Amino acid sequence: GAGVSQSPSNKVTEKGKDVELRCDPISGHTALYWYRQSLGQGLEFLIYFQGNSAPDKSGLPSDRFSAERTGGSVSTLTIQRTQQEDSAVYLCASSLGGQAYNEQFFGPGTRLTVL
Amino acid sequence: AQKITQTQPGMFVQEKEAVTLDCTYDTSDPSYGLFWYKQPSSGEMIFLIYQGSYDQQNATEGRYSLNFQKARKSANLVISASQLGDSAMYFCAMPPSGSARQLTFGSGTQLTVLP
Numbered sequence: 250g251a252g253v254s255q256s257p258s259n260k261v262t263e264k265g266k267d268v269e270l271r272c273d274p275i276s277g278h279t280a281l282y283w284y285r286q287s288l289g290q291g292l293e294f295l296i297y298f299q300g301n302s303a304p305d306k307s308g309l310p311s312d313r314f315s316a317e318r319t320g321g322s323v324s325t326l327t328i329q330r331t332q333q334e335d336s337a338v339y340l341c342a343s344s345l346g347g348q349a350y351n352e353q354f355f356g357p358g359t360r361l362t363v364l
Numbered sequence: 365a366q367k368i369t370q371t372q373p374g375m376f377v378q379e380k381e382a383v384t385l386d387c388t389y390d391t392s393d394p395s396y397g398l399f400w401y402k403q404p405s406s407g408e409m410i411f412l413i414y415q416g417s418y419d420q421q422n423a424t425e426g427r428y429s430l431n432f433q434k435a436r437k438s439a440n441l442v443i444s445a446s447q448l449g450d451s452a453m454y455f456c457a458m459p460p461s462g463s464a465r466q467l468t469f470g471s472g473t474q475l476t477v478l479p
Contacts, residue, residue, distance in 0.1 A: 355409035
């Protein structure tokens, strides 16, 4: 009965470096979401995957951000040439389907610090 | 675009008392849902309760209940018999309109339960 897992839990990087954040959703969940939470703020949507459909990338803040979901399961969020304003907690969530009433289960997040 | 407003950045409540956390929303969708999530200091987002706009009765889950007033576009969370472990950030959220399914979050309310 594993929940959503994310790795690493913490990542410190230098400005300009690339980082990869991983999300392992709950088995059988077809929908996967990435959100970003800056200190003391609410959650900001980044990207949404549903089954084999094209992802909804409307929340990605710049072309330095990209995400993949391989085999309908594990997802990787990549941030290229990191900037200090990218420092935040990156949360992944999954849900059984993409319906509005489907509860989203969140992972513990990855805290990214860009020096 | 849909909007969620939480007007209480911080709330205090005495242990064992009830507390109401406010949430108002704006949507043009005839059918929608409201979620409440709890985020302790550890960072994970914990689903608390969901209310669909066409649900006949207010949702309840243990000590959590929703005071849902469609005419006022409010979906306040009521926590009865507060416990010290209830101290956390609380977010109201709803899926936006259209085909997207990502949650739109309010800015949150930091609840502190006093012994």
